[in-house]
Amino acid sequence: MKRDMTEDAIKVQGLTVAYGKNVVIQSASFEISKHDFVCIVGANGSGKSTLVRALLGLIPINSGRIRFGKGIEKNTIGFLPQETRTEQDFPATVFEIVLSGTLGRLGMKAFYRKEDKERAKRALEELGIAKLKDESYTKLSGGQRQKVLLARALVATSELLILDEPSNNLDHKSRKEFYKTLARLNERGLTVLMITHDLDVEDLIGNKVLAIKNGEISCEYTDDYIRSFR
Amino acid sequence: MNWIVEMFSYTFMQRAVIVGVLISACAALLGVSLVLRKNSMIGDGLSHTAFSAFAVALVLGLTPIYFAIPVVIIASFVVLRLSKSRKSNGDAAIALLSASSLAIGVMAISVVKGVNIDLNSYLFGSILSVGWSDVWLSIVMTILVVGLYVFAHNRIFAITFDEEFAKSTGVRTGYYDIIFAIICSVVIVLGMRLLGALLISSLIIFPTIISMQFSKSFKVLVIWSVVISIINFMLGLIISYLVATPTGATVVIVNLIVLLVTKIVRKLVA
Numbered sequence: 001m002k003r004d005m006t007e008d009a010i011k012v013q014g015l016t017v018a019y020g021k022n023v024v025i026q027s028a029s030f031e032i033s034k035h036d037f038v039c040i041v042g043a044n045g046s047g048k049s050t051l052v053r054a055l056l057g058l059i060p061i062n063s064g065r066i067r068f069g070k071g072i073e074k075n076t077i078g079f080l081p082q083e084t085r086t087e088q089d090f091p092a093t094v095f096e097i098v099l100s101g102t103l104g105r106l107g108m109k110a111f112y113r114k115e116d117k118e119r120a121k122r123a124l125e126e127l128g129i130a131k132l133k134d135e136s137y138t139k140l141s142g143g144q145r146q147k148v149l150l151a152r153a154l155v156a157t158s159e160l161l162i163l164d165e166p167s168n169n170l171d172h173k174s175r176k177e178f179y180k181t182l183a184r185l186n187e188r189g190l191t192v193l194m195i196t197h198d199l200d201v202e203d204l205i206g207n208k209v210l211a212i213k214n215g216e217i218s219c220e221y222t223d224d225y226i227r228s229f230r
Numbered sequence: 231m232n233w234i235v236e237m238f239s240y241t242f243m244q245r246a247v248i249v250g251v252l253i254s255a256c257a258a259l260l261g262v263s264l265v266l267r268k269n270s271m272i273g274d275g276l277s278h279t280a281f282s283a284f285a286v287a288l289v290l291g292l293t294p295i296y297f298a299i300p301v302v303i304i305a306s307f308v309v310l311r312l313s314k315s316r317k318s319n320g321d322a323a324i325a326l327l328s329a330s331s332l333a334i335g336v337m338a339i340s341v342v343k344g345v346n347i348d349l350n351s352y353l354f355g356s357i358l359s360v361g362w363s364d365v366w367l368s369i370v371m372t373i374l375v376v377g378l379y380v381f382a383h384n385r386i387f388a389i390t391f392d393e394e395f396a397k398s399t400g401v402r403t404g405y406y407d408i409i410f411a412i413i414c415s416v417v418i419v420l421g422m423r424l425l426g427a428l429l430i431s432s433l434i435i436f437p438t439i440i441s442m443q444f445s446k447s448f449k450v451l452v453i454w455s456v457v458i459s460i461i462n463f464m465l466g467l468i469i470s471y472l473v474a475t476p477t478g479a480t481v482v483i484v485n486l487i488v489l490l491v492t493k494i495v496r497k498l499v500a
Contacts, residue, residue, distance in 0.1 A: 056398045075400035081392065090266055090391055093447040100388040104399035110381040136446040156399060 008069045009034045009160055009191040010055065015064035017047070017054050023215055024050045027064070030210060030219035032193065034069055034159070037186040037206030038219075040195045046212045048195045049082075052162055055193075072160050075104035078153030078190075080163040083145065094140070094148050095133045098123055101155030116155075123151040127181060143174030150181065161185065163194040179205050237471050245365050246357035246424060246477070250463045252368040253421040254433060256375045258459035260414055261434040262452050263390045265442075272309050273431035275324040275331075276418045279305040281352055281427035282335035283419075289342045295363065298419045305331075306411035332427075355426030355478035357467075364420055371416055378409065379452065387448050425478035433459065436485035443492040462488055 010032040017025040024047040032038055042048045053059045055066060057074050068074070078101070101123070102116040124130045127147050132140065137148060146166055153161055163182075167175045183205065186192045192206065210219040237243055264270055280302045287297035309327060313320035339349060351359055379386065388396035389403050397403050414434075421430040437459035438451070445451035466481030 058394065058397050075398075077398065079395055079398040081394045081398075089442075091442055091445045091448060091451045092387070092391060096387065096448055097391065100384065100391065100395075101399070103384065103388055103396065103401055106384070110384070112384060152395070 007034045008032065008067075009036065009072060010069070010193075011065075011067045012055075013065045013067075015051075015054065015066065016062045017050055017059065018062050019050075023062075025054070025212070025217065026215040028215075028217040029064075030217055032191065032208070032210075032219070034191050035186065035189060036208050037183070037192045038194070038208040038210050039206050040193060040210045040212065042212035047215060048212055049164055051212065051217070052164055052193070052195060056162065068160075071158070073104075076157050076159075078155075078157030078161040080146075080149050080153045080161070080166055082164050082168060083149070089138055092137050093133070094124070094129070094135050094137060094151075095120060097137055097148055098151045098155055101152035104156055120151075120155050123154040126154065127151050141174075142169045142171070143177065146170060146174070146178055147181070150178075154185070157190070160191045161193070163192070165195050167196070233472065237468070242358055242360065243471070245360045245362065246467065247464075249360050249364050249368045249420065250357075250424055250467060251460050252372040253417060253424065254437075254459040254463040255456050256368075256372055256413070256417045257421060257430075257433040258437040258455040259375055259379050259452065260410065260417060261436075261438040261459075262448075262455055263386060263410060264414070265435055265438040266390050267393075269313055270431075270435050271321060271324045272306070272313065273414065273418060273434040275309050275327045276302055276306055276415060277422060277427045277430045278328040278331040278335075280415075280419050280422050280430075282331040282338070284352055284422070284427075285335035285338040289338045295367075295419060295423075299416055302415040302419055303412055306415045307408075310407055310411050335427075351426070352422070353426050353428050354476055355422070355424050355429060357424060357477050359423045364423060367416070368420055371413070371420065375413055375417075378413075382406070383449075383452075391448070425481060429478040429482050432482045432485060433463070436462070436482075436489060440485070440489045440492050443489075443496045458488065 008031050012031070013029045015025055015028045016023065028051075040048050040051065050059065054061050056077060056079055098120045099112055099116060102112060102119060105116065106112070121130070121133070124133055127150060129144065129147050129151065132144060132148070137145065140148065146169075150163075150166070153163070161182075166178060166182075170178060182192055182194070186206070193210075194206070208219065208221050210217060238247070261273075264272055280298050283298035283301035284294045287294040290297075305327065309324055312323040335352075336349075350356075385396065385401050386406065388399070388401055389406055393403055417434075418430055421433055424430075425433060437455040440458050441451050441454040445454055462484045463481055466484040467477055469475065469484065470477040470480035
């Protein structure tokens with residue numbers, strides 16, 4: 001896999017995030033290069049989601065600096081959050097959901113443009129779910145839903161994907177297929193950051209592991225955890 | 231069909247129809263977001279606060295509607311904060327607010343001697359209490375709400391479906407929360423005169439729940455919620471006129487029957 005290690009996708013320096021007096025991330029510094037596939041690991045409550053939310057600007061940081069590489073803006077990061085209870089019985093078509101990924105590109109415009117709709121269609125085709133375009137989200141299987149949310153994230157970005165435990169609610173087969181898709185997108189040039197359970201070795205794919213323990217972060221290239229589903 | 235001509239010849243009925251139709255439309259639009267974000271009880275909590283504010287205003291000799299609107303707006307911010315807080319139990323907080331507000335309202339009315347207030351009309355609504363100021367406020371409100379839904383439809387969808395993702399794309403979800411809280415407060419205060427404090431929240435919840443039985447997309451859900459809300463209000467109003475039943479309760483019963491029918495039809499079709 002050819003990787004461009006010279007250019008940073010994300011550079012974090014001295015990042016500290018706390019909820020009140022509870023310091024979750026302490027003076028963390030790390031770099032993620034463009035085209036990396038990074039697994040974020042750590043025990044439950046270790047601060048994996050906090051780190052991701054801080055990177056996305058969803059929560060305030062206490063100190064430190066987060067810089068994104070050329071071509072990456074905060075509003076155009078493809079984010080795949082954990083599925084919430086709200087979404088499960090929500091009456092929406094697949095296309096409505098995927099199209100909402102273009103909101104970061106709309107600026108002050110009220111309505112979606114033709115190019116936004118084309119972009120959403122391309123994402124559906126890329127993930128092989130174009131035929132689901134007009135289907136109701138509530139009727140889809142867990143694996144299909146996750147692909148829809150991935151398509152929405154793909155529509156939002158051309159550079160950086162951030163996924164929060166995307167394999168939750170997926171069976172073994174769907175999970176394997178989902179990781180294959182991610183590996184393909186990474187090979188195409190997308191930088192991928194994915195939170196996984198550290199206990200489940202099957203979830204560890206990619207070329208870099210970012211481990212969080214007691215608020216401290218280590219980020220290293222590794223061969224040990226790489227799993228290829230090809 | 232003379233009864234139709236007769237019914238709409240009364241000025242109070244004309245006002246009730248205008249306010250009712252407009253508030254039904256606004257409540258249905260709001261309801262889509264509140265119900266889908268599992269915040270249905272907010273309407274209930276705020277309507278009880280509105281009752282309390284009306285009672286206190288009457289006791290203090292203030293104009294109820296102008297006193298109630300700011301009070302309910304403040305309450306809506308508190309409720310919104312509580313429902314989002316990880317530390318507090320949002321549901322319990324709203325339940326406490328409802329009960330406490332109702333108690334304050336009843337106490338305010340009962341402790342002041344010589345004030346003649348029809349408690350029933352505040353709790354269960356009265357079409358006679360709707361004035362021209364309510365009509366104008368409803369028209370302004372509807373223009374604002376419909377405008378918001380037309381021009382911010384895509385963002386409202388994103389926030390309702392997945393707030394975290396919407397935030398990540400730069401949508402200022404906090405601003406929308408404030409706008410929703412204000413609109414919700416005004417709709418409840420205006421609708422309360424018509425349907426009553428105990429029944430107004432049904433106008434927010436029923437249309438969305440009914441439309442969810444057959445809507446495949448968000449857009450369809452929004453449109454049907456508004457249509458169903460208006461039709462059910464008109465049916466309720468007409469029935470209450472013909473058989474002399476309380477308007478608020480009749481509108482709720484009509485909504486309940488329509489919900490049961492759509493649920494049965496859905497089961498049969500499936």
